[in-house]
Amino acid sequence: MSFSADVITLFPDLFPGPLGASVLGRGMQDGRWHLSTTQLRDFAEDKHRSVDDTPSGGGAGMVLRPDILAKAIDHVSPQGDTRPRLVMSPRGVPLDQARVRRLAAGPGVVIVCGRFEGIDQRVIDARGLEEVSIGDYVLAGGEVAAMVLLEAVVRLLPGVLGTAESHAEESFEDGLLEYPQYTRPQAFEGHAIPAVLTSGDHARIARWRRAEAEALTRKRRPDLIGPSQD
Numbered sequence: 001m002s003f004s005a006d007v008i009t010l011f012p013d014l015f016p017g018p019l020g021a022s023v024l025g026r027g028m029q030d031g032r033w034h035l036s037t038t039q040l041r042d043f044a045e046d047k048h049r050s051v052d053d054t055p056s057g058g059g060a061g062m063v064l065r066p067d068i069l070a071k072a073i074d075h076v077s078p079q080g081d082t083r084p085r086l087v088m089s090p091r092g093v094p095l096d097q098a099r100v101r102r103l104a105a106g107p108g109v110v111i112v113c114g115r116f117e118g119i120d121q122r123v124i125d126a127r128g129l130e131e132v133s134i135g136d137y138v139l140a141g142g143e144v145a146a147m148v149l150l151e152a153v154v155r156l157l158p159g160v161l162g163t164a165e166s167h168a169e170e171s172f173e174d175g176l177l178e179y180p181q182y183t184r185p186q187a188f189e190g191h192a193i194p195a196v197l198t199s200g201d202h203a204r205i206a207r208w209r210r211a212e213a214e215a216l217t218r219k220r221r222p223d224l225i226g227p228s229q230d
Ligand code: SAM
Pocket: 087, 088, 089, 090, 091, 112, 113, 114, 115, 116, 117, 118, 119, 132, 133, 134, 135, 136, 137, 138, 139, 140, 141, 142, 143, 145
């Protein structure tokens, strides 16, 4: 069975967007993954198709109603569905490559995209929604965040990336940022490609890349390595 993603959103027309392009789009056409969007308003009960209401306790903005969202979730993810249910949220657990790998190894995902001030806590609890953040900033809605998550996951699915675009040596795969990359021409604005990379000595090249990756990670993201041993 291929990886199956269901997205609940007020803006289904935004999808597939970038998820339909290039290798991800080809992967979808080849049946390696499946994307389905559900319009939350289809589960509203009034003639205005409203899905939100004012926050209890006061304050600005609107909150997505739990009853309507619960109906949408139950529709796309009935009992027995083993896919994790995620809700994109700036207060969620920050997304990282390890989580992305775990999701890619599973049957798929159900993703709720928030809008407005947020989502009634009771539906988050009652439907076991896992809050996931894509970073410490606030977007207008969860759709772009859902696309970020899906793009990261889908490119890891078997057969989606060609061998030319392998991910084995990429940033985070070995816990480090990736070493610097070079290609022809040999000289660019007076700068040569580091000689080791054209030496043909593969063991030396591997050592150089590892050292560069460690140095870059220590400089930019020391949190990924832990305290320096120096
Ligand atoms: N009032 C919320 C708060 O302060 O946490 C922010 C709501 S935001 C304007 C609307 C929706 O955008 C959220 O419900 C969520 O789905 C999405 N969103 C915003 N920033 C996000 C982020 N960094 N990661 C994931 N989703 C985000």
